[in-house]
Amino acid sequence: MNAQSAAKVIQNEIDKAVWAPFQKAFETLDAEALNNIYAENVLRVTPGGIDTENAFKAGNISRFEASKENQVKIALDFWFDSRFTNATTSYEVGFYRITAIQGGEANYNYGQFHIVLKKQNGIWKITQDWDTTTIHGNTIDATIFEKQTPQRF
Numbered sequence: 001m002n003a004q005s006a007a008k009v010i011q012n013e014i015d016k017a018v019w020a021p022f023q024k025a026f027e028t029l030d031a032e033a034l035n036n037i038y039a040e041n042v043l044r045v046t047p048g049g050i051d052t053e054n055a056f057k058a059g060n061i062s063r064f065e066a067s068k069e070n071q072v073k074i075a076l077d078f079w080f081d082s083r084f085t086n087a088t089t090s091y092e093v094g095f096y097r098i099t100a101i102q103g104g105e106a107n108y109n110y111g112q113f114h115i116v117l118k119k120q121n122g123i124w125k126i127t128q129d130w131d132t133t134t135i136h137g138n139t140i141d142a143t144i145f146e147k148q149t150p151q152r153f
C-alpha cells in the first residue's frame with residue numbers, strides 16, 4: 001500500500017471515529033458527545049481569540065442548551081479542502097455551513113476550519129481547532145461553500 005492509499009484508509013477511519021459523530025452530536029445538540037471528540041487539552045482559535053483553557057467546551061454546553069430551549073434545529077454541513085494524514089496525526093482544512101432553523105426560518109453561518117487530530121491511546125481526538133468566517137478580509141458565504149458538495153457519512 002502506498003502512502004496515499006494508507007492516508008485514505010486512515011482518513012476513512014477518522015471519518016467514522018470523529019467526523020460522523022461530530023456532525024451527529026452537533027445536529028442532536030449533544031454537547032457532551034461533541035466535547036468528548038476533543039482532546040483533554042485543546043488549542044481553540046477563533047476570530048474572538050485564543051482559548052487554551054477549554055472554555056469553548058462550556059460554551060458548547062450553554063449554546064446547545066439555549067438552542068434546545070429556543071427550539072432551534074441545527075444542520076451542520078462541511079467539506080474538506082485538504083487533508084494531510086499519517087498514522088498519528090491529521091491536518092484537515094475545510095469549509096462549513098451551520099443552518100439554524102427556528103420557527104420555520106433558516107439562518108446560515110459559513111466558515112473555514114483548520115483541525116489537527118492526534119491519535120491518543122488509540123483514539124482520534126481533535127487537539128487544535130481554528131475557525132474563521134473570512135478569508136483575506138472577504139466574508140465566507142454560500143458562493144464559497146457551494147463550490148463543493150458536503151461530506152456524507
